[in-house]
Amino acid sequence: MERKVVLITGGSSGIGKSIGEYLTSKGFIVYGTTRNLSKHPNFNAFHLLALDVKDPKTIATAVAQVVANEGRLDVLVNNAGVGITGPIEETPYEEIQGAFDTNVHGPIYMIKAVLPQMRKQRAGLIINITSIAGYMGLPYRGIYSASKGALELITEALRMETKDFGVQITNLAPGDFATNIAAGRYHAPISESSAYKKPYENTLKQINDHVDTAQDPIAVAKMVLRIIHTKKARIHYKVGQPMQKFSLFLKKILPDIMYEKLLLNHYKL
Template identity: 35%
Template sequence: MKKKVALITGVSSGIGRATAELLARKGYQVFGGVRTPEKAHAINGVTLVQIDVRDEASIKAGVESVLQQAGRIDVLINNAGYSIVGAVEETSPEEAQALFDTNLFGVLRMSRAVLPAMRAQGSGRIVNLSSVLGFLPAPFMGLYAATKHAVEGLSESLDHEVRNFGIRVILIQPSFTRTGLDTNAAPTAERIPAYVDQFQRTVAAVTATIKAAPEPENVAGRILQAIEAPYRMRHPGDRKAALLAKLRRFMPAGPVDKSLRKEFALS
């Protein structure tokens, strides 16, 4: 039996790297997308491919390389992304556009690149990394949350469009995870004094949460389960994410709002 072929973007570190390592150990033929392969650390059992999700030509060349080597792509995992921290008022349109270019349009470009091959083979899974911030607000990470809300809408719509071709779309929704994405997010260039005190309190609360957060390997395990289990669209990345999803769905808006303000140390 031939190995299933998985292509994962953003495998240099964090969830992407942990997922690549796990799938390789589980017998998948894994290709890992990185922007600069010559600078990336090798991953046992994983073939690194140059892919910059912001660049159409890079994506086209990378996907063609995978298809030439493996003949098919069974699973695409759209993991590449980054975050920015700052109040919405402090976030410039240029910063917001750059964030969307990676976190949303990167998903769009990659999906468009693999769908012809998946349609031709009559099967496939597209796994998009969302977040609990895809269904919850995120003070001082509003634009990041906006990209993940957009990924949720794009994914659900795409799933309806491609289902008849044997292709399904999966959303993974982690809460805060101990990765570079959560700990090394870039600040907005502008700082408005009126927000400084609250910003510092919120960052301190989030930093404390991250220290007790799951490792990326936990999320990688959820991704593997989502690929191999009977199909379901949304998969919380950890127990906290599952709890938050239930609270958002079943609790009245008032208590949820109050709980979130406490979580983010909002006055």
């Protein structure tokens, strides 16, 4: 059986690295990407390519290299993403734009780059790593929620547009997992004079505490493998702690105002 070729954005650390290592152990040919190869001189878990999801030229170069090396590209895992927190009123617009560039525009660039090859093959799978946060507007994470929610909806549209090409596209929404995302997340400064100081400060601490006690990202990697082995991928997959997934069920069945009160109580706002 021919080994499948997988390309993972944001593959040098966190969830992306975990997915890459796990798939490599299962016999896949894995290429991961990173914005700066020089920061990973001893990386040998799998192939690592230079790629910035905000730069279409680097995307085209990396995709072409994979196809030249392997003759095909079977799976794209759109994993690269950035976190962002803060009161929307006080979050600098350039940071909002940057989050959307990475979390929404980046995956679109990647999809546009791989679809011609997958159409040519009449086969391919694209897994967009979104977030459980993308199913609800969370206080002080509204920009992050919106960017991940946008990718969820883009996936729904793309599935219908590409259904005749043998290409499958799906979303995988993780909850909180133990990665270094908190270290790389943009935090709007907590200003002493801010009208949001106390609630934002408390919410930020709660967010970071959740990440510190979160699950091992291997659970996401195992779900990716399950999706790859699924003959017909569903539109949405979720992986995370039971209460995080249960919150999505509550959002479906509760009146909006009641669900909002649950969130306010959860964040003690």
